[in-house]
């Protein structure tokens with residue numbers, strides 16, 4: 431039994447809220463006196479959903495800042511890290527990265543996973559060895575995981591695979607599906623794991639192979655995520671080759687819909703925006719990565735106005751702080767439009783709790799029957815003191831203001847410390863061993 435000084439409930443912020451947890455779920459939630467319940471200070475919100483992650487990119491934080499590199503030179507640095515990972519080192523790195531996420535109030539991650547095989551492209555003795563370690567890492571760190579098993583077949587539009595990309599590929603979409611199915615079977619009935627599908631991008635999956643991946647998503651009622659129009663160069667190459675935008679191709683190949691998430695969606699046409707909205711797709715914005723990689727500012731307000739739901743991801747992990755991602759959606763738009771007030775704090779916080787897009791529909795709200803994910807944020811820190819409650823969290827707090835995290839009924843963070851110990855040291859060790 432927990433007693434929240436303040437809690438964000440579906441109809442607003444309430445004072446003095448008792449939460450009874452049974453197993454992994456909220457059994458009862460109501461306003462009342464604390465009694466003997468454990469006290470949660472500050473504002474308690476539902477666990478956050480990090481809807482787009484590549485765990486290994488965390489090893490690149492701050493190491494590709496010299497000189498005049500662009501997205502594509504950053505990608506070369508990323509491949510260098512990818513070349514060095516094996517199941518043991520990836521387990522250590524991902525456990526530390528997911529623990530960093532837990533410290534930031536994240537209770538579910540969408541891991542867009544394409545590091546499938548050994549560096550020479552040969553499958554491990556268990557072809558899903560890398561997927562298994564990511565799931566184990568999430569569990570050890572206290573997160574639910576949507577393992578978005580990614581189909582990756584070509585090195586660019588009309589280009590063969592080369593170098594590091596060999597380990598990303600199963601050769602054909604059919605062989606990808608066979609491997610992903612084995613993974614889905616291995617976790618059937620395990621509610622903290624969702625095996626989803628991903629099309630890496632129009633650069634890495636030829637259009638004729640896309641329906642196989644979409645079919646997997648339909649058959650298992652599983653999420654389907656895809657990188658879309660992150661860089662203008664992708665759109666240019668796509669239009670040159672297919673006379674259609676990436677969104678149009680995904681639409682034509684049955685890859686948009688209420689289980690689908692378009693990640694980035696930075697450079698869209700009006701037709702693209704209509705297609706994403708009408709299909710009821712999610713759009714996952716990753717603003718701290720998009721600014722880090724000089725991608726641009728996506729039309730979040732326009733796609734939401736046409737019917738798409740916005741979710742958030744820390745993607746390359748230049749920053750792991752969903753409060754920063756949430757406010758950046760509004761603040762970047764202010765810079766671009768020279769106008770304020772595109773989003774309310776409550777809507778940005780809803781975007782930060784997009785668990786449904788990961789296949790966890792009964793999470794992201796403090797209601798009876800939901801996953802017992804309770805994240806408590808200090809309202810008396812130097813950053814948050816004096817700010818209005820919900821606005822304090824969205825426009826002032828950082829991940830460092832999260833002091834307590836209960837994830838699926840399990841206590842993961844107490845007084846800002848993770849149950850696994852010193853997460854900074856875990857990251858130093860895991861990243862250091864890759865250099």
Ligand SMILES: [Zn+2]
Pocket residue numbers: 482484542657693745
């Ligand atoms: Zn990504």
